[in-house]
Amino acid sequence: MKEMPLKWSDFRKPSSVLAILMTWMLLFSAVVLPPNQVEAEPLQPQFDEGYPNLTITQDNTIFLNVRSNVNGVVHYIKSSPHSDPPTEILDFATSGSYGNFLVFSGVEKSEQLNGLSYGDVVYVILAPELMSEYSSYSEISSVTSPLPAPQYINASDKGLYAKVTWGDIPGTVSYSVYYYMGDEPPATTSMWIEAANSITESEYTVKVEQSGTYMFAVRASSESELSDYGVISYETELTAPPEIVTSLIGTPGDEQINVQWGGSALATSYDLYMYQGDSAPSDPDDWVFVDGKIPDAHLLVTDLTNGLPYVFGLDARNRGGVSERKVSEPIIPRIPQPPTSVAAFTGTPGDGQIELEWEQSELANYYNLYMYQGSSAPSDSEEWNFILAEIKGTSHVVEELTNGLPYVFGLEAVNQHGTSDRTVSEALTPQSGTPGPGPDTDPDTDPDPEPEPETPSPNKPDDRAHTVKVDVASGSAGGAVVSSLSISRSTGADGKIRDQLSLGSGKALEIIAQVKEKGANAATILLPDANDAISEWELLIGRSSAALLVDEEVDLVIENRNVTITIPSASLKGRTSDIYFRLVPLKSEDERTDTATRAKMNAAVVEQAGGEAITVVGRPMTIETNLQQQPVTLVLPLDDAAWNGDSDRLGVYIEHSDGTQELVAGEVVTREDGTYGLRIVVDRFSTFTVVDVAAWGAAPTPADDSEDDETLATRPYINGYPDGTFGPARQISRAEAAAMIARLYGGGEASGHAAFGDVAAAHWAAAAIAWADDKQLMLGYPDGSFRPNRAITRAELASLLVRAAGHALPHAEDGEPFTDMDGHWAAANVAQLSAAGIIGGYVDGSFRPDEAVTRAEAVAMVNRLLGLAGDAESAPLYADVPARHWAFAAIQAASIRP
Numbered sequence: 001m002k003e004m005p006l007k008w009s010d011f012r013k014p015s016s017v018l019a020i021l022m023t024w025m026l027l028f029s030a031v032v033l034p035p036n037q038v039e040a041e042p043l044q045p046q047f048d049e050g051y052p053n054l055t056i057t058q059d060n061t062i063f064l065n066v067r068s069n070v071n072g073v074v075h076y077i078k079s080s081p082h083s084d085p086p087t088e089i090l091d092f093a094t095s096g097s098y099g100n101f102l103v104f105s106g107v108e109k110s111e112q113l114n115g116l117s118y119g120d121v122v123y124v125i126l127a128p129e130l131m132s133e134y135s136s137y138s139e140i141s142s143v144t145s146p147l148p149a150p151q152y153i154n155a156s157d158k159g160l161y162a163k164v165t166w167g168d169i170p171g172t173v174s175y176s177v178y179y180y181m182g183d184e185p186p187a188t189t190s191m192w193i194e195a196a197n198s199i200t201e202s203e204y205t206v207k208v209e210q211s212g213t214y215m216f217a218v219r220a221s222s223e224s225e226l227s228d229y230g231v232i233s234y235e236t237e238l239t240a241p242p243e244i245v246t247s248l249i250g251t252p253g254d255e256q257i258n259v260q261w262g263g264s265a266l267a268t269s270y271d272l273y274m275y276q277g278d279s280a281p282s283d284p285d286d287w288v289f290v291d292g293k294i295p296d297a298h299l300l301v302t303d304l305t306n307g308l309p310y311v312f313g314l315d316a317r318n319r320g321g322v323s324e325r326k327v328s329e330p331i332i333p334r335i336p337q338p339p340t341s342v343a344a345f346t347g348t349p350g351d352g353q354i355e356l357e358w359e360q361s362e363l364a365n366y367y368n369l370y371m372y373q374g375s376s377a378p379s380d381s382e383e384w385n386f387i388l389a390e391i392k393g394t395s396h397v398v399e400e401l402t403n404g405l406p407y408v409f410g411l412e413a414v415n416q417h418g419t420s421d422r423t424v425s426e427a428l429t430p431q432s433g434t435p436g437p438g439p440d441t442d443p444d445t446d447p448d449p450e451p452e453p454e455t456p457s458p459n460k461p462d463d464r465a466h467t468v469k470v471d472v473a474s475g476s477a478g479g480a481v482v483s484s485l486s487i488s489r490s491t492g493a494d495g496k497i498r499d500q501l502s503l504g505s506g507k508a509l510e511i512i513a514q515v516k517e518k519g520a521n522a523a524t525i526l527l528p529d530a531n532d533a534i535s536e537w538e539l540l541i542g543r544s545s546a547a548l549l550v551d552e553e554v555d556l557v558i559e560n561r562n563v564t565i566t567i568p569s570a571s572l573k574g575r576t577s578d579i580y581f582r583l584v585p586l587k588s589e590d591e592r593t594d595t596a597t598r599a600k601m602n603a604a605v606v607e608q609a610g611g612e613a614i615t616v617v618g619r620p621m622t623i624e625t626n627l628q629q630q631p632v633t634l635v636l637p638l639d640d641a642a643w644n645g646d647s648d649r650l651g652v653y654i655e656h657s658d659g660t661q662e663l664v665a666g667e668v669v670t671r672e673d674g675t676y677g678l679r680i681v682v683d684r685f686s687t688f689t690v691v692d693v694a695a696w697g698a699a700p701t702p703a704d705d706s707e708d709d710e711t712l713a714t715r716p717y718i719n720g721y722p723d724g725t726f727g728p729a730r731q732i733s734r735a736e737a738a739a740m741i742a743r744l745y746g747g748g749e750a751s752g753h754a755a756f757g758d759v760a761a762a763h764w765a766a767a768a769i770a771w772a773d774d775k776q777l778m779l780g781y782p783d784g785s786f787r788p789n790r791a792i793t794r795a796e797l798a799s800l801l802v803r804a805a806g807h808a809l810p811h812a813e814d815g816e817p818f819t820d821m822d823g824h825w826a827a828a829n830v831a832q833l834s835a836a837g838i839i840g841g842y843v844d845g846s847f848r849p850d851e852a853v854t855r856a857e858a859v860a861m862v863n864r865l866l867g868l869a870g871d872a873e874s875a876p877l878y879a880d881v882p883a884r885h886w887a888f889a890a891i892q893a894a895s896i897r898p
Helices: 007-012 014-033 088-093 504-516 544-551 588-600 603-608 735-747 765-772 794-805 826-836 855-866 888-894
Strands: 055-056 062-066 072-079 099-103 110-113 121-127 141-144 154-158 161-165 174-181 192-197 203-207 213-222 236-238 248-253 256-261 270-278 288-296 298-301 310-318 343-351 354-360 368-373 386-392 394-396 407-415 462-474 483-493 496-502 524-526 533-542 555-558 563-567 579-585 612-615 621-625 632-637 651-654 661-665 666-668 676-682 685-695
Touching: 014 685, 055 141, 062 121, 072 110, 072 407, 099 110, 121 354, 154 236, 154 248, 161 213, 161 236, 174 203, 192 203, 248 310, 256 310, 270 298, 288 310, 343 407, 354 407, 368 394, 386 394, 386 483, 386 496, 386 504, 462 504, 483 524, 496 504, 496 524, 504 524, 504 544, 524 533, 533 544, 533 555, 555 579, 563 621, 588 612, 588 651, 588 685, 651 676, 676 685, 735 765, 735 794, 735 855, 794 826, 794 855, 855 888
Parallel strands: 394 462, 496 533, 524 555
Antiparallel strands: 055 062, 062 110, 072 099, 072 121, 121 141, 154 161, 161 203, 174 192, 174 213, 213 236, 248 256, 256 298, 270 288, 270 310, 343 354, 354 394, 368 386, 368 407, 462 483, 462 524, 483 496, 533 579, 555 563, 563 632, 579 621, 612 685, 621 685, 632 676, 651 661, 651 685, 666 676
16 A cells, blocks of 8 residues: 655644544554553643743744643634633534644644634643543643734824824723834833823823834723733824915005015915904904915015005915914005105204204105205205115204304115115204203313223113214324224113114215225225224115226225125126125124034034034124125134144034034134134125034045955946036935945946835836846845835934944944934944044934935045045036035035036
């Protein structure tokens, strides 16, 4: 008879099991036992200690585990918690067993059980033979189904809130909800943060503290058990709602208003509402929706009624929610027109001065003041002397006049639509001994005071303006004094002193002539502030004056203890409007500290600084001007007490008015007073702060410039976009990172297609992704995807660079310990790059591994790894990376030329 092999399934059939057991018994008695020997008493079947038991896996699969002292068959029956258990083996035989399986002495066997719910009881016996032929069996044992982890977990986001829901588990007393900041579960369960416990429903809303990507988990609790973590299968992006906009104004026109607003932090768009009235409506439903999802900070609202007031409401919006509504002042549309002429213009003579007063002109934004020495207005309008521009109030004191001589004054009202006709005063004659217009007038005042008079006391604010003289020198600040200008100095109610200065064409001609006579090519306006008391300077350069400086090729220099501004005459060419400069030094220590903190919290600045310390070594200075896109030289003074004397480490941290920031290098120079300053050339104006950057001047060891595709090469490796831009602030994608690293290895032209379901063969980076995957430089995700368009994080880029560098990096223990890297999967890689000086953390001690990396930041990091020298001399390659950009030299060096 042909021998048939036994299969495992045969052991599951009772008849087969019986035949096999009987065969074993015959063989045992015939072969093993000696003749005439009495068979030993069989062992009483028993489960080993700790058996049987039930275990549950993370996906809630339940296994029955047994181990016994004999070979035999395990039978088990499932029963609900409140059913009566079987009392003897006959109950198994009569009710039919739920299942059975073979076991071997001393060997653990696990059987998957299906259809169990929490609390179900499984009764188990062990018999050495089939139920129908048993002679002995174990005691009936029972095990209870364990508490499973919650499943079907979902999270919906709204701002910094996430509503977490899950499937309810019968028999559960309560639930606990946890969260973790990252796009995958934490490496250890101890890193989960408990949001709440003792939750009796199957949902809970979690509030987090900051925007970011989060994972969520839920655990179930019964009277006696705590389940494993049930983890959500995807990450959730939470974003804080935007802040209320900083300002909301409008420029009226003919049946229209151009509404403009200041930016809102985190806002991606804006919704604009309108109400016809002189204040916001008491019922919010009365607001009229104008337009939504506005990407810019302005909108022209048309089809309005001239003469009626309108108020506007603005909501800032992002995926996290909507800000508080900002409400404007009432704005009245009307046909654009210049202001009306001043109706009443009078003056009160004093000793060497005249106090002028006038009535407010309708529609006027400010006033321009002129003067003529004579008893009537000059017949030639060019003979008027320009005194002061942009006077906001309705009075002004003109000083430094000659007693006994008559003066007439001209006043123009100005707004954005034009200038009124000039109103001329009657002739006014200052007289010696005449009482002055205010309590600060001293009859014994020297008629020719020193250029820097005593500073008014901040405790005695005086809203009126007083005229003082300042010098104009030929050439530099140390040159000969060739003329003087009048400054209008006023002290506000807050005690702050403000200086205003204008350069009219008449005075410009005089100054230019004197400068030329001295053989110089620059005129320097000296703005003294010996007591460091002035809070703000405003300088107006008339367009006619600018044209004269251009024609005569005379540069204009503004010299101040806080900054020296050199305006080349060429930068004034073609001006069609007056030029203004506003200088505001940030004097308080709090302002200085806040500036340094903002610098250290900006990712681009931190990357440019190599992650090292940034120390403020000069007073921050805000400079505002309408002279944009023209080169101007600044010299910012250094704080000798804060500066360590290393000029290579100095830079200027710039906060632009559009919200962008950059860090630029400068040149140390000696100022006219013998102190040191840092010189830079700029073409737009904001807040400037001199800083010391500890990492500047250090360079990593260059990588081997090999063409072998197993070795990094020091060569250009990144491209711009077809529209001629580089996108420095754009987040770099995983596909772009793969292409970048492939080019560095010489694998940029590799063929092939990576085995990722989301990377089509026609994808532009398919070959590079396949190459990076083959070299194990970039890895896919557990679901078989590569996610080519996903932004690469700081942790992912750090790991990529470590793998690319091979063994050429310092040991991880030499790196900076970051507060948020403990237990993170990329901790060792980040520590290695930190030890090599390639990356750095933030001022709060964190690394922020899960934040996205911009293209400029990635180039800065890769260049440091390669030792690729910057290229600051060549012409800019991209329209959006000018020479002033913090990463200009790095991007120029890294870019592949056509």
